[in-house]
Amino acid sequence: MQALRVIRVAVPVPLHGTFDYQVAPEASPTIGARVQVRFGRRPLVGVIVAVDVDSQVAIDRLKPVIAVLDDQALLDDAVLKLLRWTARYYHHPLGETIATALPAALRRTRSEQDTNRNRGWQASAEPPTEAEAALSRAPRQRELLAVLRDADHPIAHSTLLARFPAAQKPLKTLAERGLIEAVELPGGLETGSAGQAPELTEDQHTVIERLRTAEGFAPALIEGVTGSGKTEIYFQRMADVLAAGRQILFLAPEIGLTPQLIDRLRSRFAAAIGVLHSQRSDGERADVWKAAAAGEADIVVGTRSAVFTPMPRLGLIVVDEEHDGSYKQGDGLRYHARDVALKRAQATACPILLGSATPALETLHNARAGRFAYQRLARRATGAALPQIKLIDIRSRPLDGGLSDPLISRIRPHLEAGNQVMIFINRRGFAPALACHDCGWIAPCERCDAPMTVHGGGRRLICHHCGANADAPAACAACGAANLVSLGAGTQRVAGALRSHFPDVSIARFDRDSMARKGRLEAQLADVASGTTQLMVGTQMLAKGHDFARLTCVGVLDVDGGLFSADFRATEHMAQVVTQVAGRAGRADRPGEVWLQTRNPEHPMLTRLLSGGYPGFAEAALAEREATALPPFGYLALLRAEAHEAQYPHDFLAAAADTIPIDGELACWGPVPAPMARRAGRYRAHLLLHAARRSLLHPVLDRWQYQLAELPGARRVRWSIDVDPQDLI
Template identity: 80%
Template sequence: MAAETTRVIRVAVPVPLHGMFDYLVPSNVAIAVGMRVLLRFGRRHLVGIVMACDVTPSVALDKLRPVERCLDESPLLDTALLKLLRWTARYYHHPLGETVATALPAALRRVDAAADASRNRGWQAVSEPAVDAETALTRAPRQREILATLRTAGQAIAQATLVARFPTAARPLAQLAARGLVEAVTLPGGLERGHEGPAPALTADQSDALTRLRDVEGFAPALIDGVTGSGKTELYFRRMADVLASGGQCLFLAPEIGLTPQLIERVRARFDAAIGVLHSARSDGERADVWRAAAVGDADIVIGTRSAVFTPMPRLGLIVVDEEHDGSYKQGDGLRYHARDVAAKRAQDAGIPLLLGSATPALETLHNAQSHRFAHLRLTRRATGAAMPAIRVIDIRSRPLDGGLSDPLIAALTPHIEAGNQVMIFINRRGFAPALACHDCGWIAPCERCDAPMTAHAGGRRLICHHCGEQAAAPQACTACGSTQLLALGAGTQRVAGALRSRFPHVTIARFDRDATARKGRLEAQLADVANGTTQLMVGTQMLAKGHDFARLTCVGVLDVDGGLFSADFRATEHMSQVVTQVAGRAGRADRPGEVWLQTRNPDHPLLHRLLAGGYAGFARAALAEREATALPPFGYLALLRAEAHDSQQPHDFLAEAAAHVPAGGELACWGPVPAPMARRAGRYRAQLLLHAGTRAQLHPILDAWQAVLPKLPLARRVRWSIDVDPQDLL
């Protein structure tokens, strides 16, 4: 390819190497920043994003390769989003190519992906069905229910939405279509249309907060710090309505897909707007459709989980981060970004409002509010006027437990069940039991690839490692002494649910954990059964702890709060206080008073007393004082360098070489290298090195230097290593 007939472009390539790479394109090919190109990198074909055109080449032209082809007719990523991605790569010290790839849905990262979005199937009721077409529906209640839903909507509904609401909808829809009662339609871009609904009257707290929110223009971060049930969502909706009325788009982030079904229904019932949903439960094609619809401005509202923060939206006018404290916003591998913090940067760049909402704000967010970087809006009363539930402690020392349940807890929840109310049992541990042990010699069934016991599932008949996924049948006898006296120790959601079924055989019980809700549509179906009162007793993990509004729920039992009291992670007490407060907040939200019972072996622990006496606000005041005294976040800044390898010594040697490049005697502290709290995971040995600084200005120059030095260290290719800026989990 001759020099005079080519142009040089600079491309972000999705490989674990810092920097960008130069490629050639013919001069007659229309190319622009933000477009995808198919290129050859080494022996692989990859999809890269053009970051600059007509650049001065870094090497001689004859050393450059031409791109295979351009995949787009116009840019997929605009200038503002590319600027945000460059900042994200710099701040989190992650390769730019992999960072940019994170912003693309999986379907658009594949080398065989077509540029055109697929079309989304929907259904609508036939306006003039054939005479007597509905006669056969007398004995088809599900068909009648789906038909009524479509007629009430008065417009097409996406098939994915119908299946989420009615998990077995595919067959009834086909039967309705055969009878001429409904018809399939094409919905562009994977979007669906909501309809304008009534807005409830505001409380005095809400009205004051809304006035303050509307009085500020431009970049205006605000923390809505409201007790559970205080109406934070209504404030989001009022500000979203303002932005939509002015022609803007709204980005709404939720921490987990478990919260999205109920949220989507509320948004659909409130806004006459084009709504798109982005989360991992949707197919690659569905996510690509919504992403592209948002990018061209067709989506008015985008609701999504963590990665939706990178969705291109040319008319973006507001970002909402609900349950901003939630750990799900922090990516645990690859690009270890925090979606809340990226959202703040994106709102700042765009000069738009940012709303952060929580009943239990992260201490970093509270500190920003107390330092007047964020507006601090408090909602101290529930919107319905309902009282907050009473919280009591059950001392389970020396008490027998049946499937993790104490007799006082059973006695406490029984009247609620007999009264026809709903009860929730929270235990943040799935499976049947945390370990299988030998009664005679104390042997515990280990994971052969991790320094952790296997978790017993299915009544103790199967063992699964929750860290690496290894599975095995439970042994019939102890492998150490041969005894057949094997016992399942402790309790998980399966065991608790089984114990409740034996105690309350005539009550419908639903289990909410990753195992029970794995099948597509299962979570939505179970939540619908709770909402309509079919399910009276719920047992679940953190997916039940936040965001849900169960009007009939009057009693909550928390089975194990002790784990957060004695953890090696300094954030554990904060997380425990948040979980307890959030779970407790599910009870008594309507016209029925609620109560909460905490089982513990440490009833005199000062943290519990502080939490019960002063609520989360009292805990947060004391915790912030402790953090300031120890210079821990938000009064200090951390970065964690992790390394792992099949050889036990190599991670430590690599980290020691990295530590040698940290200047001694400065204000930056270097702790380690030390073994990770779980020193072996998935067959690899793990170690870590922690950097601590008083300011970001002290910390990031060292990370910049590491970015250049670490790949050149002798062991860099023999270990798997990563930098985690602002780590949320030190374990």
């Protein structure tokens, strides 16, 4: 009888290290394959990271593997190395790091059944004549049939539902009538068709030729003003890579940007395209992931976690809107997808393109230091002029739903000319707070150090931090007065004020509340593109990636929040949002203008942004960062702790601070209460480490990841390490 073998498994538990198990020799375990094991009393799915190991535990004391789930490696050697690096850099357990890389269906022993996950639709080659005549009173069926007939390839069921939210029943009826037929799509992929490339501008041509000379690992920043044609530069390089038989990973920051991107890719490339984001079912994501790993997907488009997708023929990585905060994971494994993508490109020796109209200061610093190639597009591809940005000083001015009279007067002529107007306010709901006009009481969240946000025109209170909600009170809880007023404005209140001023104009609101239903965003964007919607009110989901040909006026209601914040990155984010929002205006043959409402028109960063654009702002901001030794001129790690008792996080972090060898190049700031000291009923505190060099910071964190669990009070708190934190709130 052959002896049992020992394998080492990365198990998805919050413990550093890997664990040994015994396995029968006939099982043929492979590094990178999944196994089902028992950890404590729980059955879990882990990944084999070593076989035939010399365990420190006697083999007869090791638990046996319950089942080997894969005949061959699910994660190849390149992705496993990337995941090991990610776990080391972000000081996170390897098992949880690997679990983050796997689609949810592959973290279980059996995938959920999903009957539609591989289904596509195509128009019937020989449809019954009488069936089409019956469509005269079925406009949605006619529209779907026209879309399928115009396409020269099957369209995925999920894609049609994303574009037409109510398409489920019409598709079934069309199929019953014999007008369309279902087809199976391989691995959840869609096949595009070769399209004609547009004529390049001189600037685009110059950038593309420079990029084509690069070989191997070649990071390049493409900084281009909004509308300068960065996407076409991506597409030209993608065509080169596809022609060479290589795969492409295309990262986008948000789900809202992917439908338009997929449409463009599908109409441009005769290639197998896979899409990975959270609105696809678990089964669909698992299918695309496995197809990419098998080399069947030519292009993979996805949000943050797609950076870990196995791609054996990887030849190019594109990170669009590289500055976007959505690339940073906010909990668990707090990785930054842009930085992981750079590491992956380096390990794979392939080029990577980072594109943005408003690059992150860290990326811009790397480009200026020569670590990245730096290409800049200063003109729009259409030749259209950049919009003028002007300030409206709202000090001492009355506001109607957040709108000043000068802004309303500027909106009117644009609407009367048949153009479109966008009003941007990065605050959803009706108003930020409900207050008593008599005594000043503000309706608080009982679980957070924050006021409740007013929703539904004043009828409902919702906490945007913990989700608590309640009916708005009829009287003040402090003095009993019934004189309650809503303070400030959110998207709901702004939209209501605009309806009162422009009752005959179609208005659409874009925020997380109004776009919660699947397919709603796509439907609203289609109305904007057709001109049906003339006036838009929205949050950051309107700020980037959209091309509205009729949009000529943009109003930004509150830029002051970004000028005064506890987070040192706030002014950078303000400048990026203003620049991105302003870039939506005047992109076609109609000139645009942008108006910023502010109570601080003399603020130096605001005036620098207006006088020098984002490049001028970035120059001043980098000088300020250098003077204060903040990133990218210093390196940070944030230790967070929270508990139900206020003293526990402080005591734990104080003990952690005592373990730090402080010197001239390594500093420890805190512990201090978090800017929002209580959230969701838990008290929060921060300890910030600052190092002049990255090589000083990580040895401390290496020790910490083992020491912290042994500190006094560690079991009384929930703690986490955040390397290169993007949010200090």
